[in-house]
Amino acid sequence: MCLGIPGEVIEIMPEQPDLAKVDVSGVKRAINIGLLTDDPPGPGDWVLIHVGFALSKIDEEEARAAMEFLEGIGQAYEDELEALLSSKIDEKG
Amino acid sequence: MRFVDEYRDAEKARALSAKIAGLCEPGRQYKFMEVCGGHTHTIYKHGLEDYLPESVTLVHGPGCPVCVIPMGRVDDAIALAEQPDVIMTSFGDMMRVPGGRGSFFDSKAAGTDIRMVYSPLDALKVARQNPDKHVVFMAIGFETTAPSTAMTVLRAEAEGIENFSIFCNHVTIIPAIKAILDSPDLRLDGFIGPGHVSTVIGCRPYEFIASEHGKPLVTAGFEPLDILQSVYMLLVQLAEGRSEVENQYGRVVPWDGNQVALKAVGEVMELRPYFEWRGLGFISHSALRMREKFASFDAERHFDLPGVRVADPKACQCGEVLKGVLKPWECKVFGTACTPETPIGTCMVSSEGACAAYYNFGRFSRERVRQASRPEPVTIETGARRE
Amino acid sequence: MTEQRQANWAEEAVREHAEDVHDHELAQYPSGVEHPSREQQVLDRIEKARARKPKVKEERITLAHGAGGKATQSLVEAIFLDSFRNPLLEPLEDAAIVTANGTSLAFTTDSYVVSPLFFPGGDIGDLAVNGTVNDLAVSGAKPMHLSAGFILEEGFPVADLRRIVASMAAAAAAAGVTIVTGDTKVVQRGKADGCYINTAGVGVREPGCELGVATARPGDAVLVSGPVGEHGMTIMLARGELDIEAELESDTASMHELVAGLMKADVGVRAMRDATRGGVATILNEVAQAAGVAVVVNEDDVPVRAEVRGACELLGIDPLYVACEGRLVTIVDGAHTEEALAALRSHPLGAEAAVIGRIADDPPGLVLLNTGFGGTRIVDLLVGDPLPRIC
Numbered sequence: 001m002c003l004g005i006p007g008e009v010i011e012i013m014p015e016q017p018d019l020a021k022v023d024v025s026g027v028k029r030a031i032n033i034g035l036l037t038d039d040p041p042g043p044g045d046w047v048l049i050h051v052g053f054a055l056s057k058i059d060e061e062e063a064r065a066a067m068e069f070l071e072g073i074g075q076a077y078e079d080e081l082e083a084l085l086s087s088k089i090d091e092k093g
Numbered sequence: 094m095r096f097v098d099e100y101r102d103a104e105k106a107r108a109l110s111a112k113i114a115g116l117c118e119p120g121r122q123y124k125f126m127e128v129c130g131g132h133t134h135t136i137y138k139h140g141l142e143d144y145l146p147e148s149v150t151l152v153h154g155p156g157c158p159v160c161v162i163p164m165g166r167v168d169d170a171i172a173l174a175e176q177p178d179v180i181m182t183s184f185g186d187m188m189r190v191p192g193g194r195g196s197f198f199d200s201k202a203a204g205t206d207i208r209m210v211y212s213p214l215d216a217l218k219v220a221r222q223n224p225d226k227h228v229v230f231m232a233i234g235f236e237t238t239a240p241s242t243a244m245t246v247l248r249a250e251a252e253g254i255e256n257f258s259i260f261c262n263h264v265t266i267i268p269a270i271k272a273i274l275d276s277p278d279l280r281l282d283g284f285i286g287p288g289h290v291s292t293v294i295g296c297r298p299y300e301f302i303a304s305e306h307g308k309p310l311v312t313a314g315f316e317p318l319d320i321l322q323s324v325y326m327l328l329v330q331l332a333e334g335r336s337e338v339e340n341q342y343g344r345v346v347p348w349d350g351n352q353v354a355l356k357a358v359g360e361v362m363e364l365r366p367y368f369e370w371r372g373l374g375f376i377s378h379s380a381l382r383m384r385e386k387f388a389s390f391d392a393e394r395h396f397d398l399p400g401v402r403v404a405d406p407k408a409c410q411c412g413e414v415l416k417g418v419l420k421p422w423e424c425k426v427f428g429t430a431c432t433p434e435t436p437i438g439t440c441m442v443s444s445e446g447a448c449a450a451y452y453n454f455g456r457f458s459r460e461r462v463r464q465a466s467r468p469e470p471v472t473i474e475t476g477a478r479r480e
Numbered sequence: 481m482t483e484q485r486q487a488n489w490a491e492e493a494v495r496e497h498a499e500d501v502h503d504h505e506l507a508q509y510p511s512g513v514e515h516p517s518r519e520q521q522v523l524d525r526i527e528k529a530r531a532r533k534p535k536v537k538e539e540r541i542t543l544a545h546g547a548g549g550k551a552t553q554s555l556v557e558a559i560f561l562d563s564f565r566n567p568l569l570e571p572l573e574d575a576a577i578v579t580a581n582g583t584s585l586a587f588t589t590d591s592y593v594v595s596p597l598f599f600p601g602g603d604i605g606d607l608a609v610n611g612t613v614n615d616l617a618v619s620g621a622k623p624m625h626l627s628a629g630f631i632l633e634e635g636f637p638v639a640d641l642r643r644i645v646a647s648m649a650a651a652a653a654a655a656g657v658t659i660v661t662g663d664t665k666v667v668q669r670g671k672a673d674g675c676y677i678n679t680a681g682v683g684v685r686e687p688g689c690e691l692g693v694a695t696a697r698p699g700d701a702v703l704v705s706g707p708v709g710e711h712g713m714t715i716m717l718a719r720g721e722l723d724i725e726a727e728l729e730s731d732t733a734s735m736h737e738l739v740a741g742l743m744k745a746d747v748g749v750r751a752m753r754d755a756t757r758g759g760v761a762t763i764l765n766e767v768a769q770a771a772g773v774a775v776v777v778n779e780d781d782v783p784v785r786a787e788v789r790g791a792c793e794l795l796g797i798d799p800l801y802v803a804c805e806g807r808l809v810t811i812v813d814g815a816h817t818e819e820a821l822a823a824l825r826s827h828p829l830g831a832e833a834a835v836i837g838r839i840a841d842d843p844p845g846l847v848l849l850n851t852g853f854g855g856t857r858i859v860d861l862l863v864g865d866p867l868p869r870i871c
């Protein structure tokens with residue numbers, strides 16, 4: 001229900017510390033980071049952008065763990081496929 | 094794009110899909126509701142249903158802030174725009190939503206000044222640039238968007254801007270989920286929780302769904318793999334006989350939400366005793382209004398609004414679609430009287446509504462297409478091969 | 481209790497479609513005949529409803545009527561075509577094909593109201609020449625002569641007009657056309673947005689040239705000549721309201737050479753279109769409907785620049801609907817796909833050309849997209865302009 005897009009913080013605006021310049025695939029916009037005062041992002045951090053505000057800082061650790069899970073499933077699947085294929089070949093032979 | 098492309102990977106999807114199929118008990122039907130319209134959009138936009146076994150059905154819930162705005166509120170907003178020296182601002186999503194007497198676009202064509210903005214802060218900028226006009230921002234959205242409106246009001250107050258007010262239509266998701274859970278004809282096996290709302294409210298508010306209603310809920314991200322993974326996580330819970338709140342979207346959603354955002358909302362807004370949801374009727378404590386302290390920023394107090402309720406046409410079967418009793422195409426007026434140009438019911442209003450998503454993206458028979466659309470890849474005859 | 485009333489437009493829509501109401505039971509089919517599934521029956525009924533004569537329901541013109549989508553289609557068919565109807569107009573192609581003294585001519589007109597007038601990569605003058613040249617070129621004609629009509633607002637800076645006219649002269653020279661007639665009107669301040677331009681053009685066609693979207697047939701390939709959506713996104717950002725910065729430039733260019741090269745390669749070109757308003761998606765829908773075929777597109781094969789994609793993701797817009805001003809969509813005989821691609825790529829404007837899909841027979845009239853994620857969906861016409869979304 002709410003479009004949120006990840007973007008990378010390029011810089012914090014020197015004159016307006018509640019604004020950060022954020023890059024989304026080569027496109028840049030000033031984003032308000034006033035909702036992240038508990039854990040302010042800095043250059044290189046990724047944030048989730050919604051209607052011109054950063055809603056949360058993206059947790060790289062969590063992202064890595066989730067990806068590992070998905071890759072694990074992918075690997076297991078490929079192994080199974082391979083096993084299946086070789087067993088078929090065996091049957092034929 | 095980082096955090097986007099890797100969650101749209103077809104190979105991982107195939108692997109997850111196989112896992113999902115393996116978890117389904119033969120002969121059992123599973124129905125999961127994705128509460129959030131953003132998920133509905135993702136599901137259709139990426140053709141995610143192609144990866145789900147027949148026995149898993151996704152029911153598209155009420156979480157689209159544009160769709161749930163009752164037609165009477167749109168009429169009120171247009172009445173606001175018709176006041177002398179008013180500039181109305183809102184998100185692009187609102188422009189085509191029809192009220193009882195037409196949409197913002199129609200009103201604009203009749204001479205009002207209605208502008209699209211990307212952020213409530215941009216509406217405030219319009220107010221700064223037009224000191225002799227009064228600028229109203231039609232605020233819509235769930236808890237995800239309310240903090241941005243609140244921050245904008247706080248900014249306006251700090252700057253002493255007086256020609257700016259909010260027409261507040263923010264709604265809250267939990268009461269809507271409760272209303273759905275309480276309806277007798279509902280049969281759901283679990284929920285896919287709204288990821289971006291949860292960045293603000295966290296995952297705790299969903300706990301009653303697991304503990305009191307015995308349904309698992311997995312908070313999910315908005316890329317297609319996120320949703321597929323959350324279906325997988327729901328099935329694992331069911332297989333293990335658990336019903337818990339889990340967070341698939343840990344990279345973005347902190348378990349406790351965003352306290353700064355909640356505080357800003359609490360400072361500026363308070364719960365309304367009740368609010369009408371298009372398609373669901375009146376739900377108590379399900380929306381926000383401006384606090385007394387910010388009365389000067391409240392368009393509802395500034396101006397006299399007609400406040401006339403517009404009844405949904407009788408032919409509309411949105412209630413049943415929202416609860417998953419009917420599939421969108423099973424509604425009697427689907428695609429004929431009710432289309433995205435003339436949305437009779439709420440689910441057709443924005444492309445996040447179940448009916449509009451099906452109409453815009455899914456209006457074909459998967460069976461037929463399976464045969465027609467993916468045969469051998471295009472045979473490209475190159476000179477070398479032709480000899 | 482609050483007052484309550486009905487939405488008249490909605491009740492009317494229900495009444496109007498009363499006979500279309502679908503019941504929850506299957507229609508009666510003689511036994512032995514395989515009957516379509518319930519879902520299929522509903523889909524058939526919807527197609528029937530969509531095929532009805534379009535109507536303009538609005539009381540006033542809205543911006544959507546100029547966006548190139550469904551609203552524009554209804555306006556053109558219900559109001560213009562209905563009154564002007566004749567066999568030359570009826571195909572509603574980019575240009576009309578007329579014959580004079582045995583010579584086949586392409587004849588077209590277009591108006592330009594872009595705002596801002598100057599934008600990265602060009603200005604309204606470039607557009608006014610290139611757009612009309614392109615409409616002639618994709619109709620299989622060699623562009624020859626253009627007219628230029630100006631509607632200027634009182635107070636418009638002469639220096640700006642000079643700049644625009646200089647762009648037009650340069651674009652015309654580059655396209656090998658001459659601007660041979662024109663008109664100027666000035667309207668009161670506030671009655672126009674600085675400067676509007678209308679151009680019309682004629683070009684000569686080779687004898688025997690048969691092109692048209694209706695000729696697409698199963699097995700054909702669908703190609704685009706380069707990345708899509710740059711012009712539309714550049715304009716959206718250049719308006720400044722969104723406060724988004726990107727290194728984007730309009731793709732405005734005249735494609736007469738690109739097209740000539742493709743035609744010369746003799747690769748079985750069935751149809752060419754200039755993907756302007758409504759983007760590539762709108763063109764493909766026109767192909768599907770005119771030829772009664774399915775257009776199957778592979779999402780991953782559609783070239784989109786990173787910046788266009790970033791802006792689209794941020795604004796919730798699908799690049800398939802964003803306008804281009806120098807991009808060709810072409811349908812060619814599937815047997816010549818590679819040669820067609822090579823012909824496009826041999827011209828600098830087509831360096832990033834790609835095969836994006838193919839024509840199939842089922843389901844007729846629809847554009848199907850194989851998504852990068854591996855699913856399938858349809859790509860419909862939009863009602864109006866793609867609007868930035870927050871949800």
Ligand code: SF4
Nearest residue numbers: 411424431438441448
């Ligand atoms: S087709 Fe229209 S009326 Fe019927 S359920 Fe969908 S939105 Fe509601």
